[in-house]
Every structure is written in structure tokens, then in C-alpha cells.
């Protein structure tokens with residue numbers, strides 16, 4: 001084959017490769033942007049999960065543990081954060097919906113420096129450097145895509161204190177829950193933390209959910 005033909009074939013392959021990476025990047029970013037927009041819009045009203053009542057499993061956890069530091073991933077309007085703050089914990093929260101973050105900041109204002117609420121993405125937490133005794137997530141992990149989930153798990157590894165706990169409430173993957181959580185992901189979490197409790201449930205709309213408790217005790 002002559003040199004110019006070789007070069008043309010290489011150039012075509014190169015362009016196809018670059019354009020496929022570019023498409024992936026753009027599609028991924030667009031999808032993630034639209035999802036974040038959807039959550040932002042939900043807080044113009046009162047979304048059904050925003051009940052102003054702390055989650056009973058978290059209240060149970062608080063009653064059995066000494067206070068420490070906690071991180072709320074997808075903190076919404078901060079209701080669960082206030083349950084920890086009232087019990088003497090220091091809590092940081094992160095959410096991608098600006099209106100939720102503003103409401104959460106107002107809710108936790110009375111606790112001064114014990115609470116910080118960040119406007120950000122749970123898969124992009126490089127700005128956090130301190131380790132936490134507890135990281136919890138009520139309903140955020142199941143909403144993010146596989147790439148975001150992978151970064152999220154790396155953040156848990158980096159930010160969870162030795163002997164710290166990680167609590168997760170998530171819906172299982174289904175026809176109506178595109179990302180959700182699946183058994184393989186629970187196994188992935190279990191490779192770096194010990195799964196000490198797994199409660200299965202079905203909500204009032206028939207969606208299967210799981211409440212997981214992990215301990216970072218270095219046993220696995």
C-alpha cells in the first residue's frame with residue numbers, strides 16, 4: 001500500500017477514535033447536567049421525599065453511637081443533618097440542588113460551625129479532605145450514573161475513618177429506576193468495608209429498596 005493511503009487510513013481511524021471519546025464525554029456530561037437540572041427543579045416545589053422527618057434508621061443509629069463527625073451525601077434540605085446536630089454531632093452535607101442547599105443552610109444555621117452545607121456533586125468531592133466517623137446517603141447513590149458511582153465509592157474509601165460507618169438507603173435497579181443499586185454494587189462496597197446489616201423493604205409505590213450498614217473495620 002502506498003504511503004498516502006496508509007496515512008489516510010490512519011487519519012480516519014484517529015478521527016473515529018477521537019470523535020467516539022468526544023461523544024461519550026459530551027453525552028455523559030449532558031445526561032448528568034439534565035439530571036442535576038431535574039433535581040434543582042424539584043425543589044421549586046416540595047418533593048415527596050422532603051418530609052421534614054429524619055429517617056428512623058438514622059435516628060436509631062444516633063441512639064446507639066457516641067457523637068462524632070458525619071457527612072450527608074445528597075443532603076437535600078438538611079432534615080437528617082439536624083437530627084445528628086441535635087445529638088451533638090458535627091455534620092457536613094453536599095447536594096447538587098441549589099434550592100435544597102439554601103434551605104439546608106437555613107435549617108442548620110443555629111448549629112454554627114458544627115454544620116457546613118456544600119453545593120456540589122457527590123462524585124466530585126476533592127474539596128473535602130477530613131475523614132468522617134460516619135458517611136450516610138439517603139436516596140442519592142441510586143440516582144447517579146455508573147461513572148459517578150465509581151468516583152463516589154473512591155470518595156467513601158478516602159473519606160471514611162478507620163472503624164467508621166457508612167449507611168446507605170437506595171432503591172434497586174428496575175424499569176423505573178434506571179441506575180438504582182444492584183447486588184454487584186453491594187458486593188463492590190463489601191470488598192472494602194464489612195457489610196454488617198442489610199434490610200430489604202418495599203416502599204408504598206412498590207419499589208424495592210435496601211438499607212445497608214457497613215463498617216470500615218479493616219476486616220475485609
Ligand SMILES: C[S@@+](CC[C@H](N)C(=O)[O-])C[C@H]1O[C@@H](n2cnc3c(N)ncnc32)[C@H](O)[C@@H]1O
Pocket residue numbers: 039040049050051073074075076077079080094095096097100120121122123137138139140143144148
Ligand atoms: C431522594 S433525595 C433525598 C434527599 C435527602 N437525603 C433526604 O433524605 O431528604 C436525593 C437527593 O440527592 C441529591 N442528588 C442527586 N444527585 C446528586 C449528585 N450527583 N450530587 C449531589 N447531590 C445529588 C438531590 O438533589 C436530592 O436532594
